[in-house]
Structures are given as C-alpha cells and as structure tokens.
Amino acid sequence: MSTAREYQFTRRDFDYLRRVSNQHTGIVVTDDKFDMFYSRLARRVRALGLKSFADYCDYLEAPTNAGEITELVNAVTTNLTSFFRENHHFEFLAKKALPEAVARNRATRKLRIWSAGCSTGEEPYSVAMVLAEQEAMLRGWDVQLLATDIDSNVLAQAAAGVYPVSRLDGLPASRLKQFFQKGKGTQQGKARVREELRRKIQFDQLNLMQPLDIERQDIVFCRNVIIYFDKPTKTMLMNRFADVLADDGYLIIGHSESLYQVTDRFELIGQTVYRKKR
Numbered sequence: 396m397s398t399a400r401e402y403q404f405t406r407r408d409f410d411y412l413r414r415v416s417n418q419h420t421g422i423v424v425t426d427d428k429f430d431m432f433y434s435r436l437a438r439r440v441r442a443l444g445l446k447s448f449a450d451y452c453d454y455l456e457a458p459t460n461a462g463e464i465t466e467l468v469n470a471v472t473t474n475l476t477s478f479f480r481e482n483h484h485f486e487f488l489a490k491k492a493l494p495e496a497v498a499r500n501r502a503t504r505k506l507r508i509w510s511a512g513c514s515t516g517e518e519p520y521s522v523a524m525v526l527a528e529q530e531a532m533l534r535g536w537d538v539q540l541l542a543t544d545i546d547s548n549v550l551a552q553a554a555a556g557v558y559p560v561s562r563l564d565g566l567p568a569s570r571l572k573q574f575f576q577k578g579k580g581t582q583q584g585k586a587r588v589r590e591e592l593r594r595k596i597q598f599d600q601l602n603l604m605q606p607l608d609i610e611r612q613d614i615v616f617c618r619n620v621i622i623y624f625d626k627p628t629k630t631m632l633m634n635r636f637a638d639v640l641a642d643d644g645y646l647i648i649g650h651s652e653s654l655y656q657v658t659d660r661f662e663l664i665g666q667t668v669y670r671k672k673r
C-alpha cells in the first residue's frame with residue numbers, strides 16, 4: 396500500500412537533509428526516520444510556498460536562507476522530557492552533589508549548575524526546585540543555574556515556564572503550591588512556574604557542537620542528549636565537559652547512556668552519575 400504524499404520526498408532529499416542537520420547538531424538520523432523527516436519538514440515546505448523537497452534542499456543551499464537551518468534543526472530534534480525525570484538524579488543532587496559542592500566551594504560561596512540540552516525546561520526547573528528546597532544550605536551564595544538548548548522553540552517554552560497541568564501530574568502538592576501558579580493571566584488548563592523560580596535560571600541558546608565558552612561548573616546535567624550522537628562526537632563533547640567541570644564535579648547523563656569506551660576522564664559513581672577525575 397502506498398501512502399500518497401503532498402510533496403515528493405526522495406531518498407536523495409532525505410540524505411541531504413539529514414547530512415545538513417547532522418553537520419549542525421551532531422545528531423545521527425537513522426534510516427527509520429524517513430517518515431518523521433517528511434512529516435516534520437512538510438510544514439516548512441508548505442510555509443515557504445515551495446513545490447517539493449528538492450526545492451527545499453535548494454532553498455537551504457542559498458547563503459541568504461541560512462536562517463532556515465534553525466527551522467530545520469528545530470524540526471528534527473527530539474525534545475521528550477518531564478519534571479523530575481529519573482528522580483534518583485535529583486535525590487543525588489540534594490543529598491550528595493550539593494552538600495559536597497557547598498563544602499568544596501566554602502571560600503568562594505559560588506555554585507554553578509548547567510542543564511545542557513534542557514528542552515522545554517522541566518529539567519532545569521526540577522533542579523531549581525531542589526535548590527530552593529535546600530535554601531538554608533545556600534543562603535548568601537552566588538548560585539547560577541544555566542539552561543541551554545540548540546532548539547530555539549523549546550527554549551522559548553522553557554523561558555516562559557507555562558505548562559499544561561497534565562505535565563505536572565507526578566508532582567507532590569507541596570511542590571505544586573510552592574513553585575507553580577494557576578489563574579492570574581494563565582490560560583485555562585495551564586500552570587506557570589512562579590517568577591521567583593523562573594528568575595533563578597538563565598536560558599540561552601547553545602549548540603553543543605561548538606566550542607564551549609562556559610565558566611567552571613560544579614554539576615552538569617546532560618541527559619538524553621548524547622544518545623543521538625555518534626561515538627567520536629560523544630567523546631569530543633564529554634571531554635569538553637571534563638574541561639568545564641571542577642575537579643570532583645559531577646556529570647549526570649541519561650538512563651540509556653554510558654561513557655564506557657567514550658572517555659576515561661570520569662569515574663562512574665552511581666546510576667549514570669559520573670565524577671570528573673582529578
């Protein structure tokens with residue numbers, strides 16, 4: 396059975412588009428993503444008033460249309476996330492990583508945490524909630540929580556901090572009350588992260604394929620991002636994280652990810668939790 400498509404989409408178009416997106420993002424697009432590419436990018440072909448995917452490839456080639464790369468990247472990223480996803484990482488943060496960093500940084504009273512590949516913001520807001528709950532430990536500290544992603548759409552959603560209430564299902568009542576508000580200009584069925592929590596996070600667009608101009612970090616969350624990269628790209632990025640992290644700083648990755656045979660600059664100390672070696 397053949398499915399009629401609105402636009403012609405050939406294997407050649409697919410190969411071109413996945414090559415361009417790979418060059419920009421590091422994401423390896425496998426053969427089974429053919430249909431996904433079609434459905435996500437047909438919108439762009441339509442919006443630009445083009446006749447086919449071949450035209451779209453030509454359009455991307457023109458230097459004057461370089462901005463379209465952002466649209467391509469936004470269309471091909473996978474942004475699945477949730478609040479307190481893999482909750483054991485947040486327990487580790489509260490019980491071990493944070494007290495250790497506080498002890499280590501007594502003299503400077505500075506704490507730096509980075510959510511790299513933050514998607515729509517659930518991960519950095521979860522970190523911010525843990526920090527707020529550990530406020531006594533951090534009183535008078537200079538705390539910076541950086542949240543970055545390559546995808547400008549998800550980043551805008553993250554910065555707005557507005558979520559359908561269904562996304563907050565697993566959160567206990569105490570966190571809902573302390574950190575979210577409904578009503579007051581928020582649409583029906585949506586909740587907004589309270590301003591006090593939102594302003595604790597700096598949201599920036601950042602492509603992890605480019606050299607990192609980032610200050611020394613105590614803890615880096617980069618979860619469910621490298622899963623889409625090939626091994627040399629993983630090695631390059633993990634070594635850059637090692638350069639950015641403080642000695643004994645922590646790198647936290649996703650449940651199906653591993654640094655085994657990727658880099659030896661970290662030691663595994665818990666479930667997908669790595670400590671930078673001195």
Ligand SMILES: C[S@@+](CC[C@H](N)C(=O)[O-])C[C@H]1O[C@@H](n2cnc3c(N)ncnc32)[C@H](O)[C@@H]1O
Pocket residue numbers: 419420421422472473474475476477480511512513514515518543544545546549601602603604617618619620649
């Ligand atoms: C599946 S989400 C993970 C979200 C969150 N870290 C979590 O684990 O729930 C992966 C995110 O990585 C981002 N990403 C992919 N390639 C990237 C790159 N080269 N630079 C920065 N972010 C990238 C995607 O845009 C996407 O939002």
